[in-house]
Amino acid sequence: MLISVQALRALAAWMVVGVHFMQLFFDFEAHNALEYLLADKGGIGVDIFFVISGFVIFLATADKALTPWRFMLMRVARIVPAYWFYTLLMVLLVATVPSMFPYEHLEPSYVLMSLLFIAAPSEPGVEVYPLLGVGWTLNFEMLFYVLFSFALSVRASYRLWVVATLLYLACYIGPTLGLASGFYSNGIVLEFLMGIVIGMLYRRGLCRTKPWLPLLGIVGASMAVYHGADLPRALEWGIPSAISVISCVALEPYFKGSRFLKMLGDCSYSVYLIHVPVLAAGQLIAKRMGIDPYAMLLVCVVVTALGAYGSYHWLEKRPYRVLKHWFGVDDRGIISRQKY
Structure with a gap:
């Protein structure tokens, strides 16, 4: 993946961390400009993730002989173990610690x-969220992967139109016919x-x-997000997310060779998954011991960063390699003839 896009992925993940810090520690009540930005604008990190996902999946499959089934197996191998x-x-x-998540329940279904x-x-009448709250975005991701897998049967230049048609059918026509959840009727x-x-x-x-x-594009996108609009x-x-992504892509020559930024991007998925339990534990400890929220935030950031680094290597990278071997796919994503 492009280093510039990796850096943007990392930024997006930590923006989402900021949103949930404001949610868990302050119930979204902002007291200064920084808190306002985190609480009101940090959610754009999800939108950046979605644009990057479309970009990466298209490029990763454009010149590879992947069948829809093999593509889905590889996506499952990449996403599922850590999740x-x-x-x-x-x-x-x-x-074991129900006070950390007082509104959650553990019904098997x-x-x-x-x-x-x-x-x-x-819960009945409550918004659709999985047990790990951030997983709602992965519900959209998996839908996108399934629909994109069908587009692999056509040339890369036609895949945009195939995916667009399938998204329209699945997200807008399907719910009206009772064939899909209204959860997916979202312009995101x-x-x-x-x-x-x-x-x-x-x-x-x-x-x-x-x-x-591209620098002008990033500034313009940032200003558009900050001022907002009723849209x-x-x-x-x-x-603005798409402008930010294409701007970073255009700036790639200035990012090349940065191992640190690559590492931050590599760990971004685990940051996204691990930060809510860490923040919830931090909020509970801070409340019981009277610790300043920002002092606890610093601790949570360190724990999240270190945990995400280990998580990337042990819950993402290693299982992905093992599953890829089981599925008989080489590093280029092409099915191995020796096994199949």
Whole structure:
């Protein structure tokens, strides 16, 4: 993956950490400009993730002989092990320290649907969230992967239109016919398409420009997000996210060779998964011991960063290699003829 995109992934993950810090420690009540930015704008990290996902998945499959089934196996190998680990960790925490998550419950059907990326209410009449709350975005990710897998049967230049059609059918027509959950009727899915468009432009060499233009794009996107607008999320945050992604792609020559930024990006998925349990534990300790929230935040950041580093190596990288070997796919993502 491009180092510039890795850096943006890392930034997006830590923005989401900021949102949940404000949620758990202050119930979204901002007392200064920084808290306002975290509470009100940090959620754009999810939108950046979705645009990056469309970009990465398009490029990762553009020149590879992957069948839909093999593609899904590889996505499962990449996403599921760490997600299942932290979901089961949530089961353990809710069962043993219920005061950390007072609104959660452990009905077997709810836990199972959380593990299987099936959108279901955490409680009757409550918004759809899996047991590990951040997993709601992975429900969208898995839907995107399933639909994109069907697009692998056509040329790369046509995949945008196939995925767009399938997303429209699944997210807008399906719910009206009772064939899909209304959870998916969310314009945020359009951000995957934005990422695919950026991938197509990059593949055609159309993301090269003088550095002042992408820098201007980042500034403009930041200002648009800060001032906000009464628009659907896909426009208010999706467009600035797409501008930020394509701007970082254009600045890639200035990021090359940075192992630190690559490492931050590598760990971003684990940061995303691990930070809620860490913050919840920190909030409980801070409340009981009277510790300043920002002092505890510093501790939580360190624990999250170190935990994510270990998680990337032990729960992402190693299981992915093992499963990839089992599935008979080499480093280029091509099915090994020796095994199949």
